[in-house]
Amino acid sequence: MSLTHLTDFPDKLSPMLVKELRQGMRARSFTMLFLIFQLLLGFILLTASASSSMDSAGSFASGVIFTMFGIAALFIQPMRGVTALSSEITGNTIEMMALTRLSASRIVFGKWIAIVSQTALILITIIPYLILRYFFGGMILLGELVFLSLIFLTSMALTAVMVGMSGTNAKLSRILPVLGFIFMLQIIPGVLFRGGFNNFMSYCTLSDWESRVGIFSYVSFIAYFGWCALSHGTSVIAPAAENHSTLRRLIALGLTCIAVAVGFHPAVDAQILPVILGIILAPAVITVLTEPSNLLPPIYKPFLKRGLPGRVAAVFLLPGWPAGVFYTTLLLAINIGGFLAAASPAISPTDMAEIKIVTLTLIGGVLLPALLAANFSKHESKRFTNFLVFLLASIILTIIPAIFANINNHENYLWFFIWNPPVFIAMMNESSFDKNQLLAAAMIVDGIILTLLLVTATIAFRGYRGIIKEAESGLGHSTPAP
Amino acid sequence: MSALKINNLYRYFGDLQAVNGVTFEVPHGSVCGFVGANGAGKTTTMRILATLDYPTLGSAEVCGINVVHHPAEVRKLIGWMPDHFGNYEHMTVLEYLDFYARALGYKGKERRQRIQEVMDFTDLVPLAERFSNKLSKGMTQRLGLGRALLHDPQVLIMDEPAAGLDPKARVELKHLIRVLAKEGKTIFISSHILSELGEMCDSLLFINNGRIVHHGDSETLRRGSDTLGGVLYDVQVDGKPDFVSDWCVLQPNVEFLEARKQGGRIRIDTEDPTKAADVLARMIKDGLRITEFHREQRNLEDAFIDIIGRLDSGKPAIPPPLPAESQI
Numbered sequence: 001m002s003l004t005h006l007t008d009f010p011d012k013l014s015p016m017l018v019k020e021l022r023q024g025m026r027a028r029s030f031t032m033l034f035l036i037f038q039l040l041l042g043f044i045l046l047t048a049s050a051s052s053s054m055d056s057a058g059s060f061a062s063g064v065i066f067t068m069f070g071i072a073a074l075f076i077q078p079m080r081g082v083t084a085l086s087s088e089i090t091g092n093t094i095e096m097m098a099l100t101r102l103s104a105s106r107i108v109f110g111k112w113i114a115i116v117s118q119t120a121l122i123l124i125t126i127i128p129y130l131i132l133r134y135f136f137g138g139m140i141l142l143g144e145l146v147f148l149s150l151i152f153l154t155s156m157a158l159t160a161v162m163v164g165m166s167g168t169n170a171k172l173s174r175i176l177p178v179l180g181f182i183f184m185l186q187i188i189p190g191v192l193f194r195g196g197f198n199n200f201m202s203y204c205t206l207s208d209w210e211s212r213v214g215i216f217s218y219v220s221f222i223a224y225f226g227w228c229a230l231s232h233g234t235s236v237i238a239p240a241a242e243n244h245s246t247l248r249r250l251i252a253l254g255l256t257c258i259a260v261a262v263g264f265h266p267a268v269d270a271q272i273l274p275v276i277l278g279i280i281l282a283p284a285v286i287t288v289l290t291e292p293s294n295l296l297p298p299i300y301k302p303f304l305k306r307g308l309p310g311r312v313a314a315v316f317l318l319p320g321w322p323a324g325v326f327y328t329t330l331l332l333a334i335n336i337g338g339f340l341a342a343a344s345p346a347i348s349p350t351d352m353a354e355i356k357i358v359t360l361t362l363i364g365g366v367l368l369p370a371l372l373a374a375n376f377s378k379h380e381s382k383r384f385t386n387f388l389v390f391l392l393a394s395i396i397l398t399i400i401p402a403i404f405a406n407i408n409n410h411e412n413y414l415w416f417f418i419w420n421p422p423v424f425i426a427m428m429n430e431s432s433f434d435k436n437q438l439l440a441a442a443m444i445v446d447g448i449i450l451t452l453l454l455v456t457a458t459i460a461f462r463g464y465r466g467i468i469k470e471a472e473s474g475l476g477h478s479t480p481a482p
Numbered sequence: 483m484s485a486l487k488i489n490n491l492y493r494y495f496g497d498l499q500a501v502n503g504v505t506f507e508v509p510h511g512s513v514c515g516f517v518g519a520n521g522a523g524k525t526t527t528m529r530i531l532a533t534l535d536y537p538t539l540g541s542a543e544v545c546g547i548n549v550v551h552h553p554a555e556v557r558k559l560i561g562w563m564p565d566h567f568g569n570y571e572h573m574t575v576l577e578y579l580d581f582y583a584r585a586l587g588y589k590g591k592e593r594r595q596r597i598q599e600v601m602d603f604t605d606l607v608p609l610a611e612r613f614s615n616k617l618s619k620g621m622t623q624r625l626g627l628g629r630a631l632l633h634d635p636q637v638l639i640m641d642e643p644a645a646g647l648d649p650k651a652r653v654e655l656k657h658l659i660r661v662l663a664k665e666g667k668t669i670f671i672s673s674h675i676l677s678e679l680g681e682m683c684d685s686l687l688f689i690n691n692g693r694i695v696h697h698g699d700s701e702t703l704r705r706g707s708d709t710l711g712g713v714l715y716d717v718q719v720d721g722k723p724d725f726v727s728d729w730c731v732l733q734p735n736v737e738f739l740e741a742r743k744q745g746g747r748i749r750i751d752t753e754d755p756t757k758a759a760d761v762l763a764r765m766i767k768d769g770l771r772i773t774e775f776h777r778e779q780r781n782l783e784d785a786f787i788d789i790i791g792r793l794d795s796g797k798p799a800i801p802p803p804l805p806a807e808s809q810i
Contacts, residue, residue: 011593015584019573022581026572091568095534096629099557100585240536241553296536298551 016102016110017117024080024114033076037122041068041129049136058136062144062201065129066151069122073155077119081162084111085237089167094237104238108230112163116156123152143201150204150215157222157229164229167236168384221279224255228283235291235319243299245291245319249327252284256331260338270343271351274359277335282366285331288324289370290387292380295320295464297471304471315461321374321383322464325457328370329450332363353435357428360442364421364449369394371453374460394420402426418445483546485510485637485668486531491540493526493692500526501537502692508670508685510545510636513663515679515700516672517786518689524672525565527689528641531670532562544637561630563623565642569614575625576601576610579632586633596632604628604658620651627658638662640671644678656682676782680704686782688789696789704779712737713753717765718745718774725770736761744773 009018024030044064048057085108088094097107130148133139203211228248235244259280263273295318303314316327336359344352369390377383401417404410411430417423424442427433486508493501501523508514518524529535530542533553542549544556570578579600583593601607604624609617614625623643630638640659644652652675659682663669673679679686680700688696696703717726726746730738735757737749750758762775780788 011584011589015581018584019570019577019581022577023570023572091570092564092566093568093570095564096562096567096582097585098534099532099560099562100582101587102585239533239553241550296550 014106014110014113015100016107017113020111020114021117024118029076029080030118033072034122034125037068037072038125041065041126044068045129045132049132058133058138061129061133061136062139065126065133066144066147069126069148070151072122073119073151074158077115077122077155078158078162080118081111081115081159082166084115084163085167085233089237098237098239104242104244105231105234107237108163108167108233112160112230115159115163119152119155119159123148140201140205142206143204146204146206146215147201150218153219154222157226160226161229164226164231164233167233217276224280225283228287232283232287235287240294241296241298243302243319245288245324246317249284249288249317252280253327253331253334255280256334256338260334260342263338263342270346271355273343274339274355277339278359278362281331281335285328285366286387288327289321289366290373290384291319291321291324292383293320293322293460293463294380295467297467300464300468300471304468318464321370322457322460325370325374325453326461328367329454350435353439354428357424357435357438357442360439360446361421361424361428364424364442364446365391365394367446367449367453368421371449371456374453374456394422398422398426405430418442421445421449483510484508484543485512485545486514486670487543487546488527488531489541489543491527491530491542492538493523493530493535494538499692501530503540504689504692504694506687506694506697508668510668511663511666512684513659513669513671513682515676515683515686516670516689517674517676517679517686517782518672519790522689523692524689525641528639528670528672532560532639533557534562558633559636561633561635561638563626563630563638563640563643565645567622567626569617569622569625571613571615573614574611575606575614575617578614578625579606579628582629583632588632596634600628600631603631603661605654618651619646620648620654623647623651623655624658627655631662635667637668637670640669642672642674644673644675652678676786680782688786690790700782703782703785712749712751713758714739714778714780715748715750715758715761716742716745716774716776716778717748717772718742720744720771720773729765729768729770733761733764747778 009021041064045061048060048064085094088097088107094107098104102110130144134141204215206212206215231244231248235248238244256277259273259276262268263270263276299319300314303310303318306313314323316323316330339359347355369387372390373383373387377386397417397420401414401423405413405426411427411432414423414427414430418427418441421442424438424445427438428435484507486506488507489505491501491504492499504523504527516524516528526535530537531544531549533549533556536550545559547555547559549556573581576597579597580593583597588596601610604627606621606624606628609621609625612621614622617625627640627643630640643659644655647655656678659669659671663682671679671683680703683700685697685699686703687694719725723741723743723745726748727738727741730736730746730748735751737751739747739749750761758777762772765772765775
């Protein structure tokens, strides 16, 4: 037996990355993708250079390279993360890893980095084709490099989403991103081949302030979204005595406060503010409202040690959906209050009414499935799946009545569905509805849903009393670590 | 200080009470067998000790460290071998152990040395380059044991390690466990094969419906009485074997169970040894030429069934000990 090949990866590399790379490089999905990718690129580029004039060949070659890389990086590679965590869970290997020094976050990030590094390998191999394409002429060098980087960064974020979601015991949560990818695949060729490519390349040259801010915002958004997904995956596989939720909540809270503060700056477009707040809010709120509620005394202890402020903070920051509801309420209050104070003076009353309706619709659209999931989830592990199912049902129950009302010209019929907040969006698009009336109705519906959710959460939170007592009794008396 | 200490442990899964007030201790350096029917609470108790699950109430300690409050410290002390575990695709046995050695914090030469030691001990060297998901059940169990031993833990928790193994693999595993026990490791092992546990273990814990119903050594169990308090004796006579059965018919407290070559198997309805002496005396007095009269040891399966039977009939799991003066 030779142990020499165990030195193929340095000790400094994460064990998880070493394992995933050893396995991943042997996996047929990667080797096939790699070979087919090279063959297709080579063949298409040679054909293009032979059959077209040099000018059109350059543009066509860029389109081919970016489409091929886009498909590989934005679809195939992220899809390899679909079973990243679930395969470890069902294979009963995640527990073996939990007993080592690998933390849940190292496991998740290791899985993610392994796929991303393979995507990077594919990216490196297209450099010769890009050099070849340079000789065709007409290349916007900076634009194409920025665009390539954006595809890679988006691939990183999508891989993070897939890896993060793969820990959830829900096939539906894995199918939804697949549908998203299929939808995206229809857009990519349109952008790249139907005239959009050159416009997009110009935007990617970062020649003006607007494009720089736009691309920076996009990168920040996908970085935040990817981190949220990985953090969610970490929570799912972490032992029950580990708390990953509080940090995630604090970061979202901090980002919200920063966004609200920035919103007061006169240079910031007031209409953009709710979009930014929504982007920060959405992943944070969906995650906290679907967290399992199996609390353990060691998680409550750090809050207890901080006295009264700690106990108050625990109401909002303890892991689990009951505290998640209070946290969501706090976050919504900061968001709405901040938006009204910062943006109200700069927006016309008509636009303001529409923004308010859309905002309330989105808030209600998340709170209603959360309320249903809170009351109808028998198993803690199914809460996230149930949330997705109720969310999907809510969207379907918006689309069908809206189509029906449109066909029959009976818009008023939609009032029967206002218990389902997304219906307000459909109603807002109909001229027959008074915006102020809709706004009042949306506020009432959201208010009722939030009240019911708070009552449910309060009852569930009271169930923690035994655990809180145990944590209190154990404070200072726990068995010391050696 | 005990290697394992569980105090009033409860674990509920919704309405299901998987573990229901379990209390026991396992001393350092001993081998303790954990026996119970499927669903009795064995795996749940073991998983709590291995920091993979948490108690609803009560406490569990490994070498004096609480498993809930200090799971990371406990993990350094235990080696966990579950009843089944998945292996990885596209990963050799050597790489499998290398991954766990890295994950346990071993580096460079020390890592390779530790892997070598474990592979030598578990006889995995010939399998080093085999893919870990292409191994037989016995090989997989050896790999699992190797993984559990990588960090040289003080306590080894093994959940049904012999399940599904062929006789040869079972003997090999038993041998490895014996060697580990000799090295002074505390081994907490569950199995359905009680005879094997009896040979290996210093003590046996019986669990039923989430409660410990017996904790003692296998010898006590073998010498114990049956559900109704009776004890079996093997009686051999010089002469016709029928003499024994004929004699038993007339005796109120003795039952003839089965004929054997030179006598038979009888049951005396009390555990009191003085009564057995009385029966023997009466036999001799009545003219039976006794060549052999000895108490039969029960097998552990019977002992287990008897204990469960006692509980079902509302009696204590183990009858109260006899007064000292009544013992021979």
